[in-house]
Amino acid sequence: MEFIKLKDIQSFTVKEVVKSNFKMWNTETNTMEVSEKPQKGFRKVWQVTTDKGTLDLSDSQMGQMLVGIFDKEKSVLVNSSFDVRTNGKEGKEIRYFLNFKKEDDYSQPEEEINPDNVEF
Secondary structure (H helix, E strand, C coil): CCECCHHHCCEEEEEEEEEEEEEEEECCCCEEEEECCCCCCCEEEEEEEECCCEEEEEHHHHHHHHHHHCECCECCCCCCEEEEEECCCCHHHCCEEEEEECHHHCCCCCCCCCHHHCCC
């Protein structure tokens, strides 16, 4: 399956968590280096197969997903769907947030909120 980036999708459904490994972008050779063991400068990533393709997710992103689906002492990622949101920034400043989509969310259109009509 083809590798995808979070910036290219708005949502996804997890099909399988394949494995974790360690990656580092080598600026000298402009290549991604991969290791099965931790090494200095490498970060841990989780390879996840989705309905859109294969994603590499950080420990933090995996944690967001697991916390989002936690229910009655268990978290099951397979067949869970998530919306992809950002902090609105670009480049190294961008952060991605993965929000669990509950089953009843699928049929509900997203309501736009007018800040002028919000009561506190």
